[in-house]
Amino acid sequence: MYVLRSPAEALRPYIEHYWFVSQAPGEVVDLRVDVFVDARADLLFNFDAPYRREVIAGATVELAESNLDAQRLAPIRILQRGSVRIAGVRFHLGGLAPFARGPLAPFTDLTPAPATVLGPHALALEAALREDPDPDEAAALLDAFFLDRFAAPPAAFARALDTLTSTGGRASVADLAAAAGVSQRQVERLFARHLGIPPKTVGRIVRFQGALRSLMADPGCPLGELAAGAGYYDQAHFIRDFRLFSGGVPRGYRGYYPPEGPADFAPNVVAFIQDAPAGAVPH
Incomplete structure (x- = not known):
C-alpha cells in the first residue's frame, strides 16, 4: 500500500x-x-x-x-x-x-x-x-x-532559486546574482550551503525536468522540438543530459x-x- x-x-x-x-x-x-x-x-x-x-x-x-x-x-x-x-x-x-x-x-x-x-x-x-x-x-x-x-534560508538564496526555476533553468549565475542582490561568488556559496549543488548544475537539472514533463504531456513530440522548448542548445545536448540524469534515452522512457x-x-x-x-x- x-x-x-x-x-x-x-x-x-x-x-x-x-x-x-x-x-x-x-x-x-x-x-x-x-x-x-x-x-x-x-x-x-x-x-x-x-x-x-x-x-x-x-x-x-x-x-x-x-x-x-x-x-x-x-x-x-x-x-x-x-x-x-x-x-x-x-x-x-x-x-x-x-x-x-x-x-x-x-x-x-x-x-x-x-x-x-x-x-x-x-x-x-x-x-x-x-x-x-x-x-x-x-x-x-x-x-x-x-x-x-x-x-x-536567506532571502537572497530564495530569490536566486526562484529566478533559476522561473526561467526553466536558463538564467546565468550573473542573472541570479542580480536578482538576489549579491555577488556571483556569494550565489555559489548560497547554493552550496542551502542546496548542495552548484547553480549551473541545478540549471541543467531544471531544464531536464522541464523536458521530462513535456515528454510526459506529448510522448510523440519531435526530440529537436522538445529540446528547444526546454532551452537546450541542440538535440544532442538534450539526449546527453537525459541519459546522464535518467540512465536511459527519451524514446525508451515510459512515465x-x-x-x-x-x-x-x-x-x-x-x-x-x-x-x-x-x-x-x-x-
Whole structure:
C-alpha cells in the first residue's frame, strides 16, 4: 500500500508530501522505485526489510537503516521485497535547507543518518514513527518535527532559486546574482550551503525536468522540438543530459504517476512493480 499525505500548510513550500509504504497481512511487497535526478532530497525511515539502492550504471549498496537520501547527481533505483514499512518525506527543490543543521554540499549523493543532517531530535521522531501510527498520525508527528525546527534560508538564496526555476533553468549565475542582490561568488556559496549543488548544475537539472514533463504531456513530440522548448542548445545536448540524469534515452522512457499522486507530483520518477499492467516492465 502506497499512501500520500500533505504536510501542514506552512511547510508546503518546502515539503511536497509525506509518503508511506506498507503491506497488508500476508502480502509480500515487491517494490521498485526509479528516481531520476531532480536535485531534491528524500528522508526515509525504514522499519522493516533492508533495501538495495542502485546508482544506475554505478555502485549498489544495501541499506537497512533510516537515512536521508540527499540531493543526487545520478539516477538511482530502489529495490525492496518482503516485509516493507517505510515513512518518507519528499522535499521540494531547496526544501531541505530550512531544517538542516549545517551546509548541504558535504552530503550530495550520500545517504547520511537523519540525525546527522537534521539534529539529534530526529532519533525521537524515528522512535515515534516506529510505533506504527496510521498515516494521519504519522503526518502529524512529521509536521510537529519540521515546524519546530524551521529556520527560513536567506532571502537572497530564495530569490536566486526562484529566478533559476522561473526561467526553466536558463538564467546565468550573473542573472541570479542580480536578482538576489549579491555577488556571483556569494550565489555559489548560497547554493552550496542551502542546496548542495552548484547553480549551473541545478540549471541543467531544471531544464531536464522541464523536458521530462513535456515528454510526459506529448510522448510523440519531435526530440529537436522538445529540446528547444526546454532551452537546450541542440538535440544532442538534450539526449546527453537525459541519459546522464535518467540512465536511459527519451524514446525508451515510459512515465508513471502513483495512484494517489498530487497534481504537481514530479512525473516519471517512481514505478511500483505490483502496480504495472500485466507483462509491462516499468522504466
